[in-house]
Amino acid sequence: MKYFSIQKIFLLFFILINQTVVQAQSNPTASNPAQTNIDSILPIRGLSIAAPTSATLDSFVTFINQELAPRRVNALILRIDYHYKYKSHPELVDSSSLSLAEVKKIVNACKQHKIRIIPQVNLLGHQSWAKTTGPLLRAYPHFDETPHVKMPEVYKWPNPDGLYCKSYCPLHPDVHKVVFEVVDEICDAFEASAFHAGMDEVFYLGDDKCPRCSGRDKAELFAGEVTKIRNHLAQKNRELWIWGDRLIDGKTTGLGIWEASFNNTHRAIDMIPRDVFICDWHYARPDKTAVLFAAKGLRVATCPWRTPQTAVIQTSDMVAFRQHSTRQMKENFQGMISTVWTSASGFFREFYGKAPGNTSGNTFRAMFDEIDKLGK
Numbered sequence: 001m002k003y004f005s006i007q008k009i010f011l012l013f014f015i016l017i018n019q020t021v022v023q024a025q026s027n028p029t030a031s032n033p034a035q036t037n038i039d040s041i042l043p044i045r046g047l048s049i050a051a052p053t054s055a056t057l058d059s060f061v062t063f064i065n066q067e068l069a070p071r072r073v074n075a076l077i078l079r080i081d082y083h084y085k086y087k088s089h090p091e092l093v094d095s096s097s098l099s100l101a102e103v104k105k106i107v108n109a110c111k112q113h114k115i116r117i118i119p120q121v122n123l124l125g126h127q128s129w130a131k132t133t134g135p136l137l138r139a140y141p142h143f144d145e146t147p148h149v150k151m152p153e154v155y156k157w158p159n160p161d162g163l164y165c166k167s168y169c170p171l172h173p174d175v176h177k178v179v180f181e182v183v184d185e186i187c188d189a190f191e192a193s194a195f196h197a198g199m200d201e202v203f204y205l206g207d208d209k210c211p212r213c214s215g216r217d218k219a220e221l222f223a224g225e226v227t228k229i230r231n232h233l234a235q236k237n238r239e240l241w242i243w244g245d246r247l248i249d250g251k252t253t254g255l256g257i258w259e260a261s262f263n264n265t266h267r268a269i270d271m272i273p274r275d276v277f278i279c280d281w282h283y284a285r286p287d288k289t290a291v292l293f294a295a296k297g298l299r300v301a302t303c304p305w306r307t308p309q310t311a312v313i314q315t316s317d318m319v320a321f322r323q324h325s326t327r328q329m330k331e332n333f334q335g336m337i338s339t340v341w342t343s344a345s346g347f348f349r350e351f352y353g354k355a356p357g358n359t360s361g362n363t364f365r366a367m368f369d370e371i372d373k374l375g376k
């Protein structure tokens with residue numbers, strides 16, 4: 001011991017403690033057993049897809065049991081719109097609509113595997129598609145934000161009207177009574193604690209010819225509608241989920257008119273309630289805009305579509321964002337949601353047929369293969 005002065009012993013202690021800290025920082029999973037839990041590494045692991053038709057219902061339940069459950073999927077965004085036999089609004093019921101008994105088959109399968117269902121009905125935008133007007137504006141044409149824009153015989157993009165999809169007027173005094181009855185009924189049917197209102201790609205908003213909206217700030221109109229829907233859902237302790245594109249500045253970011261906003265709605269990111277959940281979709285590049293939402297105090301999931309290699313990068317980014325963020329921001333990085341934009345039956349053909357290349361089926365597989373490696 002004569003060779004060890006007090007100072008040397010302190011120095012040795014300091015080196016040992018320092019090494020332990022460095023090791024812990026470089027390998028957080030080893031130092032924190034909770035990190036090995038997949039729910040801690042990636043709380044939301046989801047799929048967004050159109051609801052099945054009656055003919056596809058049994059295959060859909062099989063898909064939940066055999067494909068979603070083993071992959072530890074825990075969130076299922078189901079696009080319903082008006083493909084449900086609404087008792088409150090039979091005038092809105094679309095073709096191929098599910099009954100309550102059919103919906104319960106999906107609900108029961110998801111309950112068994114602890115998968116949360118988030119039903120989606122497009123509010124505000126997406127009230128038409130190509131040359132077809134959707135059920136809401138067909139039944140209530142006076143809700144149309146742009147009644148002067150006539151639906152074309154043959155739809156082409158671009159077109160002189162800038163028509164992508166119709167919107168309802170968010171300031172029409174009668175629109176919310178109708179859409180909130182639809183929202184309540186579909187949430188009750190799916191026993192949902194969250195509702196997805198879409199709200200992506202809203203190009204028609206605050207139109208110059210609308211007697212209620214003209215001249216108003218488009219960011220305030222958008223945020224006002226988000227807030228109104230959020231407040232309605234909150235009365236029954238339900239959350240609002242929306243797509244994130246209208247909250248990103250398309251010009252400054254270079255993200256363009258589709259996956260971001262060119263019509264000045266992006267300032268709404270600072271105006272909407274902080275408990276709105278953001279589904280941030282980017283399909284070609286793994287854009288890091290999840291950081292933008294998380295830094296604003298909004299919870300966010302990144303949503304790929306049909307580029308498997310992008311989905312793999314996005315998954316590893318999301319895990320890294322959680323690992324390397326402050327305690328305050330970490331919980332805003334919620335996870336990954338694979339999106340499918342065909343019908344459920346179209347997806348099954350692609351998924352089970354194992355079509356090669358850039359498909360939503362291969363992206364779903366690649367994303368969940370990547371997630372499967374986590375925590376192991």
Ligand SMILES: [Zn+2]
Pocket residue numbers: 145168169170171172206207210211212213214
């Ligand atoms: Zn209006």
